[in-house]
Amino acid sequence: MSWRQGFFRVWILLSVLWVLLVAVFAYDGIVSPWFPGKGFYYKHGVSPPVSVDRYSTEFSDLERLKESGDVLGIKIHDLPEITLFVPANISPTERDRQIDQVHGIATTMKSTVVHQKRVEAIKQALAAVLIPPIVLFVIGLGIAWAISGFRQKPTTPVDR
Numbered sequence: 178m179s180w181r182q183g184f185f186r187v188w189i190l191l192s193v194l195w196v197l198l199v200a201v202f203a204y205d206g207i208v209s210p211w212f213p214g215k216g217f218y219y220k221h222g223v224s225p226p227v228s229v230d231r232y233s234t235e236f237s238d239l240e241r242l243k244e245s246g247d248v249l250g251i252k253i254h255d256l257p258e259i260t261l262f263v264p265a266n267i268s269p270t271e272r273d274r275q276i277d278q279v280h281g282i283a284t285t286m287k288s289t290v291v292h293q294k295r296v297e298a299i300k301q302a303l304a305a306v307l308i309p310p311i312v313l314f315v316i317g318l319g320i321a322w323a324i325s326g327f328r329q330k331p332t333t334p335v336d337r
Contacts (some may be wrong), residue, residue: 184321185317188317192313203298203305206294210290212290212294213230214231214259214260215230215231215259216229216231216239216259216261217259217260218239218262218263219275228286242262249265250262251263253280254276254280256280261275
């Protein structure tokens, strides 16, 4: 076996290990991307609802109003990261209507954000998987080419 074959096999082995390592670290970002929590409230009861990020000052203000009892914080059905803030004295039918409307909006919003984050995670994982092995391969080719320049060419006998 030649040095060239040996280094090529080492490169294949390192590339496979690299792909597995990247897959382990990228798995969660691709399968279940993080979706930041959102809060919704209706300004003066008028549609559409206003959306606020969970870590914004508006969300904190709404949480303080909830603690004081002025508003209720309602978790939306199957979206635990979504909170609807409604006045404490709202009628049950209006509250249910707002919950249904926010559920539709939040479901669409979450699926869009999750899809975008998943696509970005796949792009980053592909770049992380492909670029280092290709760079290593090109460097190896360059080194092999440079070393081959130092080898002595075989001499052929001259016919007389």
